[in-house]
Amino acid sequence: MTQNLYITMENVKKSFNGVPVLKNVNLQIEKGEIHALLGENGAGKSTLMNILGGVHQPDSGSIYINEKEVKMTNPRISQEQGISFIHQELNMVSDLKVYENMYLGSELRNKVGFLKVEEMCRQTHEILARLGVDIDPKEYVRNLATSYKQLIEISKALLHKSTVIIMDEPTTSLAEHEVNRLFELMKNLKKSGISIIYISHKLKEIKEVCDRYTVLRDGEMIKSGNVEQEDLDTITKLMVGKSISQNRFVHEHSFGPVMLEVNNLTSLGLFKNIHFKVKKGEIVGFTGLAGDGRTELFESLFGYRKKYTGEIKINDQLIKIDHPRKAVEAGIGLVPKDRKENAIIKDLSVIHNMSLSSIGNFEKSGFIQDNIERDKFQYYKELLNIKVHNPSITIDKLSGGNQQKVIIAKWLEVGADILIFDNPTQGIDVGAKQEIYQQIVALAEQGKSVIILSSEAPEVMRICHTINVMYQGEITARFKGEEATEEEIMHYATGSKREAAKIG
Amino acid sequence: MANTNVKEYNPQVSNAKSRLTWLWSEYSVIIAFIIIFIASSIMNPRFLDINNQLNILMQVSIIGIVALGMTVVMLSGGIDLSVGSVLALVGVMTVLALNASGSILIGIFTALVVGSFAGFLNGLMVAKGRIASFIATLGMMAAARSIALYIAEGGSVSGEVKGFTAIANNDLWIFDYPVIIFFAMTALVYILMHKTRFGRYVYALGSNEKAAMLSAIRVDRIKIAVYSLAGLLVSVAAIIETSRLNSISSSSSGVQYELDAIAAVIIGGTRMTGGRGKIIGTLFGVLILGILNNMMNLMNVSPYLQGFVKGLIIIIAVVFQKRE
Numbered sequence: 077m078t079q080n081l082y083i084t085m086e087n088v089k090k091s092f093n094g095v096p097v098l099k100n101v102n103l104q105i106e107k108g109e110i111h112a113l114l115g116e117n118g119a120g121k122s123t124l125m126n127i128l129g130g131v132h133q134p135d136s137g138s139i140y141i142n143e144k145e146v147k148m149t150n151p152r153i154s155q156e157q158g159i160s161f162i163h164q165e166l167n168m169v170s171d172l173k174v175y176e177n178m179y180l181g182s183e184l185r186n187k188v189g190f191l192k193v194e195e196m197c198r199q200t201h202e203i204l205a206r207l208g209v210d211i212d213p214k215e216y217v218r219n220l221a222t223s224y225k226q227l228i229e230i231s232k233a234l235l236h237k238s239t240v241i242i243m244d245e246p247t248t249s250l251a252e253h254e255v256n257r258l259f260e261l262m263k264n265l266k267k268s269g270i271s272i273i274y275i276s277h278k279l280k281e282i283k284e285v286c287d288r289y290t291v292l293r294d295g296e297m298i299k300s301g302n303v304e305q306e307d308l309d310t311i312t313k314l315m316v317g318k319s320i321s322q323n324r325f326v327h328e329h330s331f332g333p334v335m336l337e338v339n340n341l342t343s344l345g346l347f348k349n350i351h352f353k354v355k356k357g358e359i360v361g362f363t364g365l366a367g368d369g370r371t372e373l374f375e376s377l378f379g380y381r382k383k384y385t386g387e388i389k390i391n392d393q394l395i396k397i398d399h400p401r402k403a404v405e406a407g408i409g410l411v412p413k414d415r416k417e418n419a420i421i422k423d424l425s426v427i428h429n430m431s432l433s434s435i436g437n438f439e440k441s442g443f444i445q446d447n448i449e450r451d452k453f454q455y456y457k458e459l460l461n462i463k464v465h466n467p468s469i470t471i472d473k474l475s476g477g478n479q480q481k482v483i484i485a486k487w488l489e490v491g492a493d494i495l496i497f498d499n500p501t502q503g504i505d506v507g508a509k510q511e512i513y514q515q516i517v518a519l520a521e522q523g524k525s526v527i528i529l530s531s532e533a534p535e536v537m538r539i540c541h542t543i544n545v546m547y548q549g550e551i552t553a554r555f556k557g558e559e560a561t562e563e564e565i566m567h568y569a570t571g572s573k574r575e576a577a578k579i580g
Numbered sequence: 581m582a583n584t585n586v587k588e589y590n591p592q593v594s595n596a597k598s599r600l601t602w603l604w605s606e607y608s609v610i611i612a613f614i615i616i617f618i619a620s621s622i623m624n625p626r627f628l629d630i631n632n633q634l635n636i637l638m639q640v641s642i643i644g645i646v647a648l649g650m651t652v653v654m655l656s657g658g659i660d661l662s663v664g665s666v667l668a669l670v671g672v673m674t675v676l677a678l679n680a681s682g683s684i685l686i687g688i689f690t691a692l693v694v695g696s697f698a699g700f701l702n703g704l705m706v707a708k709g710r711i712a713s714f715i716a717t718l719g720m721m722a723a724a725r726s727i728a729l730y731i732a733e734g735g736s737v738s739g740e741v742k743g744f745t746a747i748a749n750n751d752l753w754i755f756d757y758p759v760i761i762f763f764a765m766t767a768l769v770y771i772l773m774h775k776t777r778f779g780r781y782v783y784a785l786g787s788n789e790k791a792a793m794l795s796a797i798r799v800d801r802i803k804i805a806v807y808s809l810a811g812l813l814v815s816v817a818a819i820i821e822t823s824r825l826n827s828i829s830s831s832s833s834g835v836q837y838e839l840d841a842i843a844a845v846i847i848g849g850t851r852m853t854g855g856r857g858k859i860i861g862t863l864f865g866v867l868i869l870g871i872l873n874n875m876m877n878l879m880n881v882s883p884y885l886q887g888f889v890k891g892l893i894i895i896i897a898v899v900f901q902k903r904e
């Protein structure tokens with residue numbers, strides 16, 4: 077084992093504003109392995125990788141590559157040492173083209189200094205093809221779906237001849253087949269001697285692709301070992317300190333009258349002929365592959381998109397929604413996916429992000445009351461176990477999963493009657509996932525209508541009463557939650573089976 | 581997850597170094613102000629003279645009021661180039677209304693309506709017309725100046741109502757009215773930006789417009805309100821400017837005010853792209869500019885060179901802010 081050792085991080089310590097985040101962490105990465113870095117939200121995984129990647133400086137501790145000590149004083153040096161970093165949050169410049177993003181800061185030039193555009197496009201195309209992506213390198217990034225952005229981010233790391241690739245939650249917006257392609261690629265990279273550090277909260281992925289693991293908890297290294305020798309439950313316990321049941325939630329409450337009815341909703345090129353009903357107290361899931369139109373459908377319902385036809389009824393009353401504000405007034409809330417783009421206001425504090433959509437709850441005669449905000453945040457902090465030392469810091473200082481929890485708190489605070497969650501557990505650890513599901517079930521028990529969009533069939537199967545499967549903008553199947561199987565859902569999601577009779 | 585018993589944040593634990601960097605990043609403009617203030621008092625003994633100090637305050641009050649509005653616009657992610665021209669237009673209209681009606685109240689009312697309407701039009705172009713603020717307000721800058729010139733036939737107009745000059749020329753104890761108005765406006769805008777939902781929404785939309793919209797914020801209305809507010813503050817500045825000499829020039833009043841206002845906002849630490857910045861920062865940015873102007877006069881720097889020095893200071897301020 078030792079002769080294979082490639083990177084060692086020794087006794088790494090790091091604190092932010094006096095709060096220790098990493099306490100004496102050791103990490104050993106071997107040549108040609110896929111190493112899972114595990115731990116709950118805020119455990120310090122991204123921080124540790126940011127130190128390896130030269131983004132942050134450790135307070136103390138050392139890094140060795142091939143037994144030689146290196147100082148990663150900035151990201152460039154780390155890159156020169158052969159380390160590529162795929163960050164947790166996407167860093168695309170949306171006003172640039174795909175190939176320009178790929179080569180940002182390392183553009184190819186000919187002797188005179190002009191850009192070799194065609195060459196860059198060709199290579200971009202080639203690398204993307206390895207991930208099974210077929211997009212025009214000259215397309216603007218802003219026009220692309222998030223899963224493509226994530227795949228471009230991954231390809232960018234492949235561009236440099238690296239020996240180590242850090243992947244911080246690379247699959248949060250990928251569909252299953254894209255994940256499988258990525259895993260194929262990772263296994264090939266491994267064969268050619270490249271080491272990969274892989275961070276993910278999806279334990280199934282860890283089992284499938286990783287060789288060894290290291291678990292962090294509260295900034296301390298808990299355990300390192302071989303993935304094969306452990307079962308998922310043991311790893312879960314190491315991470316969050318208890319077992320988490322993966323069983324379906326049993327619901328015992330009954331439904332009320334129909335709350336939301338959608339008829340014949342159509343938007344050219346995005347979705348067509350959408351019909352569904354959601355009762356009070358019901359949890360309805362929508363699943364499918366990337367590009368199935370579910371996000372666009374509910375962005376339309378929420379008034380963010382305006383070009384659609386068809387009717388929406390709430391409490392049997394026809395309403396027209398042309399702005400998210402109107403949706404909220406009509407009792408609809410939407411927790412959007414891709415928090416960095418759609419939900420996080422990075423210059424506002426954690427508390428102010430929480431209160432942004434429901435400021436009325438915190439006002440007295442027109443003025444915002446800091447103490448009410450603070451108390452309310454304290455409530456959500458305990459409810460959702462949000463890990464933050466000082467909630468007055470800007471939200472971008474929180475770990476990814478904790479940012480997501482704040483966004484969920486923000487929408488719980490709005491208190492909508494119909495709450496739509498789009499990919500709600502993006503970047504959330506197994507333990508916290510369970511707690512969020514419990515919150516969702518509790519909402520339903522209070523008589524709210526809940527809609528859950530997710531590309532993960534198991535997620536909707538765990539909590540939904542009714543599951544809709546979408547394919548290319550149409551609902552192709554509808555199951556009762558307890559009757560659905562993953563296999564069956566996949567058939568409809570991939571379009572290999574269509575059965576109009578199922579719908580109705 | 582229950583065993584993540586996180587200790588409460590305790591600033592005393594912070595080590596001295598990180599506290600210092602925090603202090604610098606939050607209050608760099610105040611520190612810069614103190615340094616410049618001390619340096620000035622050493623370089624020229626007349627600087628500390630109370631009359632000179634009051635004089636500085638008087639001189640910055642008009643730009644200061646304009647800069648407050650500019651701060652709000654820039655926090656929302658925009659810019660307003662039209663402030664100087666609108667100031668001239670408001671001034672001309674005010675004098676006309678004043679002379680026609682003989683009533684100071686009607687004069688002031690006209691000023692407030694004209695200024696905020698010009699701002700409203702800016703906001704409409706930016707929010708509903710989806711025109712970049714730089715372009716929209718550049719258009720307004722040309723248009724407002726042209727109307728002012730047309731009405732005043734290229735010259736100045738003077739007030740004929742007694743008492744109007746009191747607004748800018750009387751004082752309370754040792755403070756001139758304009759200084760008091762400036763500080764009052766600063767306090768009001770501060771409260772607006774930090775204690776009300778309007779302020780919160782402006783920061784949100786300047787930081788991430790899409791997320792603000794998806795947070796159910798009426799982004800368009802907020803933008804319109806932002807530019808209208810800037811116009812309203814320009815009106816206040818225009819009233820003071822007109823009252824000071826009891827006249828306004830359609831060709832030279834307000835020229836380059838947008839540059840001074842933007843400079844003050846940037847020195848004050850507001851980010852050009854919006855979302856981050858403080859009203860207090862702008863207050864000190866305005867004071868720094870005032871001290872610089874004052875010192876250059878006291879030290880007999882050629883007026884032709886003063887622009888150079890100012891430009892240098894702005895660039896230095898921006899370079900320092902880059903290292904966030």
Ligand SMILES: Nc1ncnc2c1ncn2[C@@H]1O[C@H](COP(=O)(O)OP(=O)(O)OP(=O)(O)O)[C@@H](O)[C@H]1O
Nearest residue numbers: 092097117118119120121122123473474475476477
């Ligand atoms: N720049 C920063 N300033 C202050 N605190 C920070 C900063 N970056 C990270 N932290 C804190 O460090 C802790 C660890 O964060 P980190 O991002 O490493 O967690 P993580 O293990 O990646 O979690 P997740 O699974 O949610 O992504 C968190 O409590 C976070 O609030």
Ligand SMILES: [Mg+2]
Nearest residue numbers: 122164475476
């Ligand atoms: Mg992380």
